[in-house]
Amino acid sequence: MTAVEAPVEAPPVVRREPRRWQGPAAFAAVALLALVVAPLLLEPFRLGLLAKYLCYAIVALGIGLAWGQGGMLTLGQGVFFGLGGYAMGMYLKLHDAGGDLPDFMVWSGVEKLPALWTPFGNPVFALAMAVAVPVVVALLLGALVFRQRVRGAYFAILTQALAAALVILLVGQQGLTGGTNGLTNFFDFFGQDLAADETQRGLYLTVAVVLGVLYLGARQLVRSRFGRLLLAVRDGEDRVRFLGYNPATVKTLTFAVSAGMAGIAGALFVPVVGIISPALLGVVPSLELVVGVAVGGRFALAGAILGAVVMGYARTYFSEELPAAWLYLQGALFVLVMTLAPRGIAGLAAGLVRRRREAGT
Amino acid sequence: MSEAPAETTPAATASPETALLETALLEIRGLQVAFGGFRAIDGVDLTVGRGELRFLIGPNGAGKTTLIDVITGLTKPTAGTVRFEGLDLAGRREHEIVRLGVGRTFQTSVVFEELTVLENLDLAASFRRPLWSLLRRGRGVSEEVAAALETIGLTSLARSRAGVLSHGQRQWLEIGMLIVQRPRLLLLDEPVAGMASDERERTGELLTEIARDHTVIVVEHDMDFLRRYASQVTVLHEGKVLMEGSVDEVRADPHVQEIYLGRAREDAEDAVR
Ligand SMILES: Nc1ncnc2c1ncn2[C@@H]1O[C@H](COP(=O)(O)OP(=O)(O)OP(=O)(O)O)[C@@H](O)[C@H]1O
Ligand SMILES: [Mg+2]
Numbered sequence: 001m002t003a004v005e006a007p008v009e010a011p012p013v014v015r016r017e018p019r020r021w022q023g024p025a026a027f028a029a030v031a032l033l034a035l036v037v038a039p040l041l042l043e044p045f046r047l048g049l050l051a052k053y054l055c056y057a058i059v060a061l062g063i064g065l066a067w068g069q070g071g072m073l074t075l076g077q078g079v080f081f082g083l084g085g086y087a088m089g090m091y092l093k094l095h096d097a098g099g100d101l102p103d104f105m106v107w108s109g110v111e112k113l114p115a116l117w118t119p120f121g122n123p124v125f126a127l128a129m130a131v132a133v134p135v136v137v138a139l140l141l142g143a144l145v146f147r148q149r150v151r152g153a154y155f156a157i158l159t160q161a162l163a164a165a166l167v168i169l170l171v172g173q174q175g176l177t178g179g180t181n182g183l184t185n186f187f188d189f190f191g192q193d194l195a196a197d198e199t200q201r202g203l204y205l206t207v208a209v210v211l212g213v214l215y216l217g218a219r220q221l222v223r224s225r226f227g228r229l230l231l232a233v234r235d236g237e238d239r240v241r242f243l244g245y246n247p248a249t250v251k252t253l254t255f256a257v258s259a260g261m262a263g264i265a266g267a268l269f270v271p272v273v274g275i276i277s278p279a280l281l282g283v284v285p286s287l288e289l290v291v292g293v294a295v296g297g298r299f300a301l302a303g304a305i306l307g308a309v310v311m312g313y314a315r316t317y318f319s320e321e322l323p324a325a326w327l328y329l330q331g332a333l334f335v336l337v338m339t340l341a342p343r344g345i346a347g348l349a350a351g352l353v354r355r356r357r358e359a360g361t
Numbered sequence: 362m363s364e365a366p367a368e369t370t371p372a373a374t375a376s377p378e379t380a381l382l383e384t385a386l387l388e389i390r391g392l393q394v395a396f397g398g399f400r401a402i403d404g405v406d407l408t409v410g411r412g413e414l415r416f417l418i419g420p421n422g423a424g425k426t427t428l429i430d431v432i433t434g435l436t437k438p439t440a441g442t443v444r445f446e447g448l449d450l451a452g453r454r455e456h457e458i459v460r461l462g463v464g465r466t467f468q469t470s471v472v473f474e475e476l477t478v479l480e481n482l483d484l485a486a487s488f489r490r491p492l493w494s495l496l497r498r499g500r501g502v503s504e505e506v507a508a509a510l511e512t513i514g515l516t517s518l519a520r521s522r523a524g525v526l527s528h529g530q531r532q533w534l535e536i537g538m539l540i541v542q543r544p545r546l547l548l549l550d551e552p553v554a555g556m557a558s559d560e561r562e563r564t565g566e567l568l569t570e571i572a573r574d575h576t577v578i579v580v581e582h583d584m585d586f587l588r589r590y591a592s593q594v595t596v597l598h599e600g601k602v603l604m605e606g607s608v609d610e611v612r613a614d615p616h617v618q619e620i621y622l623g624r625a626r627e628d629a630e631d632a633v634r
Binding site for chain 1: 433455459473476487496
């Protein structure tokens with residue numbers, strides 16, 4: 001009798017937990033695809049491309065955390081990506097030089113290895129720095145900025161300015177950083193020939209595994225109390241203060257985690273692609289990463305990853321076919337997604353699944 | 362975190378400062394708040410003792426919310442002091458004041474709509490934990506949270522998103538979130554505004570229950586509600602304390618009647634009823 005009065009399209013009152021096996025099953029399927037099927041089916045060149053996109057996906061995962069979960073629109077992830085990349089690049093250069101000066105230094109007339117470079121001859125140190133430097137920079141920036149309650153567009157612009165500043169810094173220090181060319185011409189990767197298909201396949205697998213592990217870690221974070229606190233900070237920072245938490249701390253820590261992820265991605269990117277240069281970490285690449293996350297769906301970690309991969313393929317395709325239009329196309333896509341489907345591909349997919357389930361039951 | 366205060370539970374006040382037992386819980390002296398040239402609070406003195414249930418009334422714009430904002434660190438005073446347990450609150454940030462044991466609700470309730478009722482309460486109950494321990498999954502319902510759910514009558518909605526709650530239920534959830542914080546002073550800003558009469562009644566009972574073992578300041582200018590649940594009342598008017606006394610004294614006061622008469626008809630009718 002009361003069924004007549006029931007509202008037509010009531011939102012789900014009780015948040016329905018997805019069936020227990022679905023998440024792990026989907027994860028296992030994707031892992032199988034990435035770790036077994038892709039290396040079997042893709043020729044080395046294509047596998048290398050995928051490895052590169054997966055590096056971007058690691059950055060995207062961090063953006064998903066900071067922006068999707070924490071509401072911090074960071075337009076400067078390229079900075080952290082670059083810091084990680086340069087740390088790895090410096091090690092590879094020194095390793096290849098085998099005690100001599102790296103080639104680009106010789107060309108730009110540097111006579112003695114700069115003190116900054118010396119410890120990077122140690123791979124453990126270089127790898128540690130690839131994560132630690134981005135994390136520390138993000139912690140400092142966050143402590144400074146979030147305490148002052150800088151947020152929203154101001155924060156976005158600030159991070160973008162940081163990306164621009166880093167590019168200027170890198171380009172200006174030719175002898176120290178390789179200038180516009182960046183660090184490139186790597187040959188040997190921990191005793192293996194970087195150009196060999198086997199090495200590249202191993203690198204691809206490494207990237208895929210790292211992405212998987214970081215994804216699981218991020219998921220754990222999101223589902224913990226801290227994750228709920230982060231969501232609360234995103235939706236009502238001022239209210240969170242009256243729950244006794246300092247939102248600045250929550251944001252700073254999350255921002256640092258996302259920076260660390262970008263650093264790891266940068267360190268992996270260098271052996272995969274064979275170069276790190278200012279053009280790869282400036283304002284435009286940073287923006288492209290954010291566009292990817294928006295397209296994939298910023299509120300779902302998997303959406304962020306998907307977005308990075310989809311945008312990677314799209315960029316490779318379009319920038320070859322219509323290089324002039326790519327930038328505009330990308331901008332249009334961003335606007336379209338943000339206005340029509342703010343939850344991105346992941347949101348559309350979730351909507352489809354829900355509708356089918358409701359129709360089925 | 363380094364911010365973890367010495368006290369972990371409000372009951373455990375066996376610190377040296379308990380020599381302050383004679384001092385009031387909240388002491389406001391010569392408080393002044395100016396917005397531009399306008400004085401929203403203009404020389405307010407207010408003392409609230411432990412265990413008191415104090416009602417704060419006054420017409421729209423009297424400065425009631427501003428007073429709460431100052432106590433909780435949201436608004437900085439231009440002059441005067443606010444002391445809580447003898448501690449000067451000047452210069453402390455909002456979350457630090459919460460950690461000292463002052464909790465509040467807002468005139469328009471703000472709960473986290475994406476989180477469930479349970480998660481909202483759980484978050485409110487967890488702020489004393491070290492931050493790293495929040496990384497754990499945190500399943501299950503603590504006794505304290507379960508008790509609060511029971512008190513605010515939302516047990517059956519525990520796993521619903523807070524976004525689907527009615528206005529009244531949101532206010533109760535806010536009160537629940539306040540209780541699980543275990544504050545020593547609760548500040549409620551118009552908890553029954555916009556509620557239906559049965560909801561008001563329920564809130565009144567809730568308030569009475571909470572006041573049994575908490576110090577509470579309630580902002581409310583609904584005279585009917587006041588008559589039923591208040592004992593001690595402070596009347597604020599144009600940023601000043603107009604008078605202080607029992608409900609009956611306040612309602613009988615010609616001055617109070619006048620300011621309420623001078624405002625809106627409904628208020629006037631309430632006031633003289
Ligand atoms: N941030 C602000 N800037 C300027 N004026 C303000 C600000 N906050 C409050 N006021 C003014 O201060 C006065 C007191 O406001 P307050 O909100 O404290 O009143 P109130 O007693 O809570 O009223 P109500 O019953 O309507 O909630 C009002 O005249 C208001 O317009
Ligand atoms: Mg008010």
